[in-house]
Amino acid sequence: MAAASAYVLLIPEARREIILDRAEENRYFPGATAAEPVERFSHGRNTALVVLASFRDGAITHVANGRKGASAGTGLVRLNMTDFQRLDRPLPFEDLVELVPPRFRSPLRRVLNSGGLIPPKTFRAVVDALTRLDASLASRLARFSERRAQAIRRFTPEERANLAVQKESLVLALDIAGMPREEILSWSPTPGKPASFLEGLPAARVREDVMIIKDFTSIPGFEAVREATNVAAMTFENPQDRNQKLTVIMANRLPLEEQTGADLIYYNELYRAFVLVQYKAMEKTGDDAEFRWRDGDQFTKEIERMDALLAELAQCAPDHAPEGFRLSANPFFLKFCSRVVFNPDDKGLFSGIYLPLDLWKCLHANGRLKGPQGGNVVSFGNVGRKLSNSQFIELVANSWVGTTIPQSAELAKVIRAVLESGRTLTFAVKHLPIPDDAEQTNPTAPLDVSSLRFEDEPRPDDWLDFKDVVEP
Template sequence: MPPIEDQYPPARALWIPEIGFLLHVKADRLNELEDALQTREICSQGIPEISVALRRKWMLCFVSTDGRSLSHVARSVVYYAAESGRDKLDIWNLTSLKAPVRISAIKRKLEGAQIWRARRALDAGGTISAKAFEQMMDALKRVDSSAHKIASGLISRKQPPPATGPINARMNWAYQRDAAMTALEIAGIPKERLKAAAQLNGANLTDTTSIFDDDRSMRAMEDVLILRDLEKGDRDWNYVKSQQYPARTFENGDTKLTIVLANKMDLEKQLGVDLIYVNETLGAVVFVQYKMFEGEDGKDGYRPDAQLDKEIARMDRAAAELAKVDVDETCDGYRFCPDPFFLKFCTRLLEHDEKGHVPGAYVTLDYWKRLALDPRTRGEKGGKILYPETLGRRYLTPSTFTHLVSRGWVGTSALQARILIPFIKDAMKGKKGIVLAVESKVPTDPDDVEARRRTRMPPKPRYPGKRAKIIQL
């Protein structure tokens, strides 16, 4: 299992479970859940329907595969129904105990009034009431102190220190970092290559603070060849090449990813987006606009405003231009949907402290327009409001989104990508921190004889007999 800090719980830093939960699953199903957490932030398990009053309550979940002992502990919560007559238990930070703990031993050590409730919960499984949960934790401590320490380690009672610095500057930093992390994951480049704090606090922050400001490997725009590669010989790019925009190039094998933090370009005035990802290999361009849910864990929702209307209008204008391009009927030009614009709704943008991207939900612009007209987004006073649970299961997780983009299943067609260059050229000005990430293959030096030999004679596989995993970028 990945360490706790590498997983992305959609919970506040202050995490105190109100009740407990005993989950009985088969050993092979537990292995599936562990495998799922290797690539996703959260895994889910269908359970019998619980009381509506217990939904959205944090639960410390104990896992048993044999019905006689506890082997794992995790954070969990129930938000939605899974299917008819069942609920969906969301699980994260799944951690194994050093040694299984016998349930019968815990039952013998129970103390206090109404311990029959705790015993019944341990026998039947499912939710454990607040009082029974407290008794169970005390008994677990007397039975196995190491197991109690692991379980208690998932409980966070310490309030994080208040963030400092202008709110707009901190949001700008968070958008930049998440967009850069997303681009790295799409390109298959280890996220550890980017040395940038998840959150930046300080009184001297400005709206143009860049995540590359303290990076010694930052390169000026005139050193980045990617824009010249987009349209060679175009004199309109000359003024762009002379600007000192923060940029960083990452290389991994034959993949080259150039990330430009366009602090001095207001691309949003042209496209209404925060992230532009260009997959040159497949000719697919994807646009992402970030939106943040308000309140702890997004409980106050997101209210569409006039700013979103302006951003959508800009995206619509760009889409109208793209619609003028001939249909790409090639195999490489095939896309699941013709909409290259996405909205990412984040629940904890300014509280995120993990190494990877910010948890969130991706939806296409076309789907958002439908959802905005649906009664489920109507607030109590008639206004529009979106809660995390409003999306249900109709959204793309960050892992799913990065896979679709990296394989060219979403985004513009190759023919449409050509029409985007004028938009980018016209938008190379402004002060908003927008990330432009352009991916390309590292060109081979024609004078490098050794490189040509490596091209003809690939290296021996690391695992002979095992088919190598191929990722099309």
């Protein structure tokens, strides 16, 4: 499992003023990134990385968020940095070494002298030492502390699995909405047992919130969400366009350890389309990952429930509005995840198989999902065509798939079915700026998008000075 760590960056004297100037400008242009070429190192690009920067010989002077970038030449890679924090005072290397347990001193001293990646276990000891030397770092580095690691280890396997799938549903919703995922890395365990992953994010609001309720009164199915026992909500904003927002609600009726998985319902407010993704964990079998089920078990009952809902959606009047056009109006998808591991320090998606419900039915009916002994099995080898993460995100982000506008009015029935199944519902609503004079009185009426203007890209003059440092 990829673990969070820190990179010690020893900045050459000739580069110090340049990087500091970029770090200062970064405060005024969210998304702009200062970068420095370093020797290649092994670290996941979606895994949390702290940069301990030395702008003064023999001392740590700044802390930043880091990410491994693209190649910067033979044997080199870009180290991208954002959110620089200048320390109250430079922290001498030797002071840091003396504060970590003896077994970590030699490896830490080697990294401090030459620069590079600190081993994960040594990193947690370094975090404790840094917060003792500089109290201003306590809140920033708390999510990397040994105390947090111990709290996570106290979760049962069932609880970790449920948190992992809930986190996956949130990351997928952010990706579909085109939102950054950095806030995922700020998760920490809450006192007691949380009911959902969302509760561990600093800005999450638990239970009912007056503003959330007001904002969601026009969203189909929201009344069904309010019926849940546990509700946590959070609104994410695109830092490059504050008008673009994603509101996420996680709702469930059971304690964390009793939940039976998770579903994501993604609702595009602009096109009045929703898509539902149900997650299934595959198990390792030899060199392959497989999902097995038996006729009449929980999985087949969930498929029957989807079929019943589809039958009701089919009774809706046809939608002839251009905004209601879909390549497929079946909103149900299955994602079979090859490895479900709870790692709050990784903001990436699970590898796996996305299957439209209709394709799964076709494969099953044609006997493609039968194992050697006649059992039912889904694997990477027997499904043939499948959707990757990027392909699925592209289809959903632009509402090429999902319910038509009249069908979306039936969303409440889908939400209730998910909650009654014991699964956690992640309900994500992508908001886009709507003109003041847009007609919004009928939530099921086709939306006139002809007058909408989008400014997703920054103005050229805003970024002119950053063309050589913006993260690829």
